[in-house]
Amino acid sequence: MVLTGEEFPIVSAEARAVIEEAKAAGVYVFGGRNR
Numbered sequence: 225m226v227l228t229g230e231e232f233p234i235v236s237a238e239a240r241a242v243i244e245e246a247k248a249a250g251v252y253v254f255g256g257r258n259r
Contacts, residue, residue: 243255
């Protein structure tokens with residue numbers, strides 16, 4: 225996915241909102257990195 229500088233903060237905020245909603249519903253969210 226390629227985002228412009230204008231789009232990045234919008235997408236970031238929306239992604240965080242989705243994660244917060246999932247966590248509130250009881251979903252375990254792991255955001256670690258695979259190497």
